[in-house]
Amino acid sequence: MPLAYVGLGSNMGDRERMIWSAVHMLAFNPEVDVVAVSSLRETDPVGFLEQPPFLNAAVAVETELRPQALLELLLSVERELGRTRDGPRFGPRTIDLDLLLYGDEVVDEPGLVVPHPRLHERRFALEPLVELDPDLSVPGWGPVPALLAGLE
Numbered sequence: 001m002p003l004a005y006v007g008l009g010s011n012m013g014d015r016e017r018m019i020w021s022a023v024h025m026l027a028f029n030p031e032v033d034v035v036a037v038s039s040l041r042e043t044d045p046v047g048f049l050e051q052p053p054f055l056n057a058a059v060a061v062e063t064e065l066r067p068q069a070l071l072e073l074l075l076s077v078e079r080e081l082g083r084t085r086d087g088p089r090f091g092p093r094t095i096d097l098d099l100l101l102y103g104d105e106v107v108d109e110p111g112l113v114v115p116h117p118r119l120h121e122r123r124f125a126l127e128p129l130v131e132l133d134p135d136l137s138v139p140g141w142g143p144v145p146a147l148l149a150g151l152e
Helices: 015-027 067-080 123-132 144-150
Strands: 003-010 032-037 041-043 054-063 096-102 107-109 112-114
Touching (some): 003 067, 003 123, 015 032, 015 067, 067 096
Antiparallel strands (some): 032 054
């Protein structure tokens, strides 16, 4: 089964509960096997700065769902946990689930780009990934440790 990586973030309400609720919802889905969860880390917002800090993490999942179907699952988890998209882009959110990587596949379809298009420039996403797999590489960008080193 392909190994995919999902980024999780929350900066509204009980952030830790939101992240763990999302992890549990993924784990209880019969088409997903959560194989690893990074530690939680508090990070400053990026893009829209006038908002509370985030808690971020990542999970590694094995799944036979294709990338688009996995994205649909992630969006349904967000909706179930109260995520709305009426605020500013990159604004505050109860929960955010991003499909960061799907094996070594590169996907460019309407509504879905994998690897995540800004992954290589986001420390809050790269740090949990290197924690899950220090040898992980981002297709088209290279090893995660090198990407992190380039951000310093």
